[in-house]
Amino acid sequence: MSKLLTLDDTIRRYVPDGALIFIGGFGHCVPFAAGHELIRQGRKRLTLCRTGTDILFDQLIAAGCVAKVIFGYLGNPGVGISHSFRRAVDAGSIEVEEWTNFTLLLRLHAARLGVPFLPSRALLAGDVPKASADARKITCPFTGESLSAIPALSPEVALIHAQRADEDGNVQLWGIDGDTREGALASRVVVATVEEIVSREVIRATPERTIVPAHRTVAVCKVPGGAHPSYVQGYYTRDDEHFILYDRISRNVNELAAYLDRHVRHVAGREAYLNSLDPGVLERIGLAGRVGATVPQDAPNPLETR
Amino acid sequence: MMNPQMEMENLVLGTALELVDGESCFVGIGVPSLAAMLAKQTHAPNLVLIYESGAIDANPPIPPLSTGSPSVTADTAMIGDCLDVFGDLQAGRIDVGLLSAAQVDRHGNLNSTVIGDYRKPKLRMVGSGGAHDIASLAKRVVIAMPHDPRRFVAAVDFITSPGFLAGGGERGRCTPRGGPHAVITGRGRFMFAGEELQLERSFYPFSPAQAVEGFGWNLPIHPGAFCFNGFDESARSLARRTGFNAGA
Numbered sequence: 040m041s042k043l044l045t046l047d048d049t050i051r052r053y054v055p056d057g058a059l060i061f062i063g064g065f066g067h068c069v070p071f072a073a074g075h076e077l078i079r080q081g082r083k084r085l086t087l088c089r090t091g092t093d094i095l096f097d098q099l100i101a102a103g104c105v106a107k108v109i110f111g112y113l114g115n116p117g118v119g120i121s122h123s124f125r126r127a128v129d130a131g132s133i134e135v136e137e138w139t140n141f142t143l144l145l146r147l148h149a150a151r152l153g154v155p156f157l158p159s160r161a162l163l164a165g166d167v168p169k170a171s172a173d174a175r176k177i178t179c180p181f182t183g184e185s186l187s188a189i190p191a192l193s194p195e196v197a198l199i200h201a202q203r204a205d206e207d208g209n210v211q212l213w214g215i216d217g218d219t220r221e222g223a224l225a226s227r228v229v230v231a232t233v234e235e236i237v238s239r240e241v242i243r244a245t246p247e248r249t250i251v252p253a254h255r256t257v258a259v260c261k262v263p264g265g266a267h268p269s270y271v272q273g274y275y276t277r278d279d280e281h282f283i284l285y286d287r288i289s290r291n292v293n294e295l296a297a298y299l300d301r302h303v304r305h306v307a308g309r310e311a312y313l314n315s316l317d318p319g320v321l322e323r324i325g326l327a328g329r330v331g332a333t334v335p336q337d338a339p340n341p342l343e344t345r
Numbered sequence: 346m347m348n349p350q351m352e353m354e355n356l357v358l359g360t361a362l363e364l365v366d367g368e369s370c371f372v373g374i375g376v377p378s379l380a381a382m383l384a385k386q387t388h389a390p391n392l393v394l395i396y397e398s399g400a401i402d403a404n405p406p407i408p409p410l411s412t413g414s415p416s417v418t419a420d421t422a423m424i425g426d427c428l429d430v431f432g433d434l435q436a437g438r439i440d441v442g443l444l445s446a447a448q449v450d451r452h453g454n455l456n457s458t459v460i461g462d463y464r465k466p467k468l469r470m471v472g473s474g475g476a477h478d479i480a481s482l483a484k485r486v487v488i489a490m491p492h493d494p495r496r497f498v499a500a501v502d503f504i505t506s507p508g509f510l511a512g513g514g515e516r517g518r519c520t521p522r523g524g525p526h527a528v529i530t531g532r533g534r535f536m537f538a539g540e541e542l543q544l545e546r547s548f549y550p551f552s553p554a555q556a557v558e559g560f561g562w563n564l565p566i567h568p569g570a571f572c573f574n575g576f577d578e579s580a581r582s583l584a585r586r587t588g589f590n591a592g593a
Binding site: 064066067090091093113114116117118121128138139141162163164170171215216218219270276277279282 | 399424472474477482504507520
């Protein structure tokens with residue numbers, strides 16, 4: 040059965056208001072297109088989780104979609120803080136549950152394994168467990184050591200972006216995975232946007248690249264360029280300048296609102312988004328010519344042409 | 346007039362010298378990444394750079410903005426996932442962790458979470474990321490900080506990443522492994538004596554007194570402290586040429 044859907048149908052069907060969502064992408068393959076669709080559809084009271092976030096979290100907070108964040112790091116990587124998060128904390132309008140990248144990863148891993156907690160040697164000292172992370176001290180029944188019990192976290196839905204999938208919903212991602220596979224497999228259902236849809240034969244000729252099997256996927260959407268301004272290995276590179284520009288824009292609420300209007304709320308979909316970017320950007324990151332184009336299945340393997 | 350360019354170079358050069366050839370090093374973004382890259386290109390070609398995104402034995406051609414950036418994967422030996430690298434870290438197989446933060450205190454505790462009270466912060470920052478895990482689990486931790494009196498405080502507002510906590514052996518009672526080994530600034534190198542920060546040497550052109558100037562407590566200077574002027578000039582010019590001073 041084909042799981043191919045449009046992105047707006049997918050978000051309408053699988054991401055209700057109030058949902059606990061895992062957002063994929065550790066610097067690489069961040070699902071910006073899916074996140075922007077949440078904003079366009081005006082989702083409310085969402086809880087977002089992932090270990091190391093990207094500016095997509097900032098945008099969803101600024102757009103009023105988010106009631107709570109569960110994270111290890113929330114900022115603009117290598118550039119600075121998340122200004123919208125800071126404002127939301129100042130206003131008391133967001134619930135904060137913070138862990139560390141490793142211990143939040145363990146929460147997802149525990150859910151993936153179907154156990155209520157995993158023991159760890161992290162969170163035994165410092166203020167993170169005192170102020171926020173509900174890790175509990177336990178004694179190892181075998182060695183008597185003190186350890187932290189890190190509780191499982193099972194999101195309702197995972198939104199991930201990847202290189203490709205078949206229409207059955209087998210999703211292939213290569214390059215940096217980070218916590219994407221853990222978060223996806225910890226979640227009840229997985230929604231994937233991909234650069235291209237390929238045949239079953241292509242997937243089954245390279246099964247080692249599949250990170251989520253079809254029976255865990257509920258929807259696959261073809262969204263070329265869906266990870267900009269992050270990147271997709273073998274397809275286009277990271278738009279570092281956009282992250283630096285975003286730092287400046289997001290310091291000011293009016294400028295940020297105008298940015299979200301121009302690039303998110305007032306564009307029909309991903310192709311319009313890519314066309315809303317400044318001239319030269321698509322050439323610079325290697326995405327020009329891919330927008331709206333179908334990559335033939337006998338095209339050179341991106342792994343060999345990276 | 347002191348030269349801020351030289352101070353930035355000293356910070357990267359001094360941090361790089363903490364890394365020993367052949368070690369495995371868990372690297373954060375910013376100065377830690379610049380220092381690890383410089384070490385690998387100079388005295389420590391067999392340094393194994395590990396990024397939390399899962400890149401193992403990385404060799405970034407340009408300083409990455411994110412641990413998941415294309416530069417991190419461009420010349421790496423392995424792309425695992427977060428579980429691979431944090432698993433190695435927890436198992437005690439990573440020799441040294443390189444960290445920076447918004448604040449450091451006299452016991453080497455780091456804060457990257459809030460300035461002010463946690464519930465009503467003056468400034469909400471990014472949180473731990475992997476820093477708490479590195480500070481807890483690496484065999485040894487090196488801290489790179491710009492010389493900035495606002496960043497050196499007697500006690501951090503929030504202990505994101507544990508150093509020696511309140512001192513007096515508290516860390517050892519909570520978590521058995523590792524701990525901060527040295528703090529490097531653009532003006533000097535600090536070590537821990539009795540779990541308390543102490544200036545070990547200053548970096549030329551700064552005197553020992555200038556290396557502790559403006560800090561929020563009376564930071565002790567080791568009686569044998571001296572002004573070190575031995576950074577390798579070719580390493581310095583490499584740092585300058587490749588833009589290692591940019592953006593950090």
